[in-house]
Amino acid sequence: MEYELSDFGKRFAGKIGIAELMDDLGSALSADPAPLMLGGGNPAHVPEIQEIVRQRMVRILDQPGEFERLIGNYDTPQGSAPFLDALTNLFNREYGWGISPENIALTNGSQNAFLSLFNLFAGRFEGSPKKQIMLPLTPEYIGYNEVGMESDFFQSRKPHIEHLDNSFFKYRIDFDTLSIGKEVGALCLSRPTNPTGNVVTDEEVERLRTLTRSAGVPLILDNAYGAPFPNIIQAEITPVWDENIVLCLSLSKFGLPTLRTGIVIARKEIIRLVSRMTSVFSLAPGSLGPALALELVQKRRYYAGKP
Numbered sequence: 001m002e003y004e005l006s007d008f009g010k011r012f013a014g015k016i017g018i019a020e021l022m023d024d025l026g027s028a029l030s031a032d033p034a035p036l037m038l039g040g041g042n043p044a045h046v047p048e049i050q051e052i053v054r055q056r057m058v059r060i061l062d063q064p065g066e067f068e069r070l071i072g073n074y075d076t077p078q079g080s081a082p083f084l085d086a087l088t089n090l091f092n093r094e095y096g097w098g099i100s101p102e103n104i105a106l107t108n109g110s111q112n113a114f115l116s117l118f119n120l121f122a123g124r125f126e127g128s129p130k131k132q133i134m135l136p137l138t139p140e141y142i143g144y145n146e147v148g149m150e151s152d153f154f155q156s157r158k159p160h161i162e163h164l165d166n167s168f169f170k171y172r173i174d175f176d177t178l179s180i181g182k183e184v185g186a187l188c189l190s191r192p193t194n195p196t197g198n199v200v201t202d203e204e205v206e207r208l209r210t211l212t213r214s215a216g217v218p219l220i221l222d223n224a225y226g227a228p229f230p231n232i233i234q235a236e237i238t239p240v241w242d243e244n245i246v247l248c249l250s251l252s253k254f255g256l257p258t259l260r261t262g263i264v265i266a267r268k269e270i271i272r273l274v275s276r277m278t279s280v281f282s283l284a285p286g287s288l289g290p291a292l293a294l295e296l297v298q299k300r301r302y303y304a305g306k307p
């Protein structure tokens with residue numbers, strides 16, 4: 001006998017792109033020899049990073065009581081306080097954003113942050129029509145697709161394709177087709193993007209900032225591969241944040257994907273909501289990722305070229 005599934009349950013019973021991708025990637029890695037992953041999924045194992053993280057783990061183990069505290073106490077739903085302080089200092093020193101720890105929340109991976117954020121800004125609204133998340137440039141990260149808890153959750157725009165020399169081309173946002181109607185609750189884009197590696201330019205981001213600000217909706221920037229860490233990015237770009245931007249970062253592509261640490265930087269009201277959602281979904285974010293990355297962030301040892 002099969003149990004009858006709720007509408008919510010049925011959402012997860014059908015085809016889910018990100019589930020298939022994660023299954024495929026996991027199975028491929030169990031092959032011997034494992035293939036070299038040049039596409040999505042697990043980041044490269046960089047021996048130098050792994051050694052630094054290992055040394056930090058050894059120091060935690062050697063310090064009396066530190067390991068026990070780390071594995072034995074939940075953090076608050078907002079996440080590890082020393083890590084929030086270290087991130088605040090980092091972004092203020094590096095970019096002068098003037099944020100405080102109340103502007104940052106940790107999540108169990110940035111995938112979880114998108115679940116919270118997208119459903120905060122799109123879906124049903126009491127007394128007014130449904131709203132959608134707009135993806136202003138496709139192709140876009142497959143993992144967003146099933147995150148909406150309502151049907152018909154997204155609208156997206158095709159790129160303007162600029163043809164360059166030697167058969168190269170660049171995806172650009174087609175601003176001619178981009179108007180933010182009342183049915184849009186937020187815009188989201190990954191920068192650099194998965195799967196194409198395209199990096200939306202500073203000028204395009206500036207135009208999006210102006211458009212979202214005048215439409216009164218947040219601009220969600222997915223910085224899973226961007227600066228200052230993991231900095232898997234060839235283009236010269238300026239990381240930006242203001243009260244209308246929700247910036248999402250992750251420790252995954254830095255080399256700690258299994259520790260599930262996402263970072264959201266946003267205005268304080270949004271951070272409070274994201275933290276409360278974390279408390280409902282999973283009580284608290286994991287503590288190990290923040291503990292292992294703490295000294296790297298404090299000492300700003302997160303990418304080549306920085307002391």
Ligand SMILES: Cc1ncc(COP(=O)(O)O)c(C=O)c1O
Nearest residue numbers: 109110111141190194224250252
């Ligand atoms: C563009 C992008 N955003 C977000 C994520 C989610 O990463 P995590 O949940 O490990 O932080 C990924 C993972 O591949 C990604 O490619």
